[in-house]
Amino acid sequence: MTTINDRITRRIRTESARSVVHDQSALDPTTCPGNVQIQGRGPVVEHLLDAIDPVFSGVLPPTVYVWGPKGAGKSAVVSRVVKQLRRAGGHDSEALYTATRTQDVALPLITCVDLRGLSSEWAFYRCLLGTLVDERSVPSNGVSTETLRTRIRDHLEEGPPTVVVTDHVGDSLSPETDDVESWLATAAPEAAWIGVGRRVPEALDVVFDRSVEVPAYRSHALVDVLTSRVDAGLSSGSISHEQLDAVAVWADGDAHDALTAVLEAAMVAHEEGRTVISSDHLNAAIDSIPDSCTSLGRVFSLTDERQTLLYELTAVPAGGNRSVTSVAEALAGRPSVDLRASTIERILYELADCGILRRVDSDPGETSGRGRPPSRLETQFPLTTFARLYEGRNK
Numbered sequence: 001m002t003t004i005n006d007r008i009t010r011r012i013r014t015e016s017a018r019s020v021v022h023d024q025s026a027l028d029p030t031t032c033p034g035n036v037q038i039q040g041r042g043p044v045v046e047h048l049l050d051a052i053d054p055v056f057s058g059v060l061p062p063t064v065y066v067w068g069p070k071g072a073g074k075s076a077v078v079s080r081v082v083k084q085l086r087r088a089g090g091h092d093s094e095a096l097y098t099a100t101r102t103q104d105v106a107l108p109l110i111t112c113v114d115l116r117g118l119s120s121e122w123a124f125y126r127c128l129l130g131t132l133v134d135e136r137s138v139p140s141n142g143v144s145t146e147t148l149r150t151r152i153r154d155h156l157e158e159g160p161p162t163v164v165v166t167d168h169v170g171d172s173l174s175p176e177t178d179d180v181e182s183w184l185a186t187a188a189p190e191a192a193w194i195g196v197g198r199r200v201p202e203a204l205d206v207v208f209d210r211s212v213e214v215p216a217y218r219s220h221a222l223v224d225v226l227t228s229r230v231d232a233g234l235s236s237g238s239i240s241h242e243q244l245d246a247v248a249v250w251a252d253g254d255a256h257d258a259l260t261a262v263l264e265a266a267m268v269a270h271e272e273g274r275t276v277i278s279s280d281h282l283n284a285a286i287d288s289i290p291d292s293c294t295s296l297g298r299v300f301s302l303t304d305e306r307q308t309l310l311y312e313l314t315a316v317p318a319g320g321n322r323s324v325t326s327v328a329e330a331l332a333g334r335p336s337v338d339l340r341a342s343t344i345e346r347i348l349y350e351l352a353d354c355g356i357l358r359r360v361d362s363d364p365g366e367t368s369g370r371g372r373p374p375s376r377l378e379t380q381f382p383l384t385t386f387a388r389l390y391e392g393r394n395k
Helices: 004-015 042-051 053-057 072-089 121-132 145-158 178-189 220-234 241-251 255-271 280-287 296-300 304-315 324-332 341-353 383-393
Strands: 064-067 107-115 162-169 193-196 210-213 357-361 374-381
Touching: 042 053, 042 064, 042 162, 042 210, 042 324, 053 357, 064 072, 072 107, 121 145, 121 178, 121 220, 145 178, 145 220, 162 178, 162 296, 162 304, 178 193, 220 241, 220 255, 241 255, 241 280, 255 296, 255 383, 296 383, 304 324, 304 341, 324 341, 324 374, 341 357
Parallel strands: 064 193, 064 210, 107 162, 162 193
Antiparallel strands: 357 374
16 A cells, blocks of 8 residues: 555655665665665574563563674664564553553563673663663763662662663674673673674673574575665666676675665765766775775774764875874874874774774885884775765764
């Protein structure tokens, strides 16, 4: 049945047919818009629901670890399941009032914490507390770790059984997993724990009761993912099925890289005033994505200050044998950067240590005398696409 919204959307698309991109956010590889269906993950959803089956009887589940490679859709699947369970349990503003609600089963509260960027126990507790109470009541400073821990414990003791989901377990930008386990055991000893990460279960320093694997997408499933995003974000006919199939084969099951390639190609075609995406656009976009590409979600989890530094890299000439020191000096001269070159250099090395950047030894001929030649920096993420998204988020 065609809704009024569908009719309006179709007319808007008709009027903007000369524009390749009409909704950039639909192709954003760091998010999964609520109006886009989760494609090709039915079996994974079933396995996850099986693992947490006790919640449907109002009982807390065992600890569960959801794992798989980058771009497999782990966060998208888990966040969508969490949202629906919160609605079904009446813990969301969009509660589901269905026949199942007539049963006297109170579903546990499920809340989610993104571990990336949480550098301390205090930061973890503050983030967790913000998911449990009105975020405006959570202090940003001037309060001790013990106070936050006590507030969480008191709130959970008075409220319904709670499941805490922690995304990006084991990431180099996240706290150590055994620390997270300890913090939860101290502040939320009665809560259940679901972890989401990339490492195989055996590589973690904690043991979960159950695990759910999210494998990389198969090519046909990845084409379905791309098609659903393209339908929501690009004008009709701007990219062919054959092109999407080629991108899916190249991406080898990684939805992040596939979406990034399509978004970048579409934006270039859009800027050139083209109505379709050519093979040259796609090839150039693919070439802009580094091998072993780190996800743009990791980059956007950095502090605003570090995101600004990375954005300003677009103004620093690439190539050659520019050293880390010379890049830091160039960044220090940018109007939006209020840091000394020495501080920037330290930050650049830290970003290289966590895989956001990569240090590459320069040509030995570039140094005179003895000692190691200076290193230069390469981004481990698609810099141009990052810059486009950064500009959109900071308008």
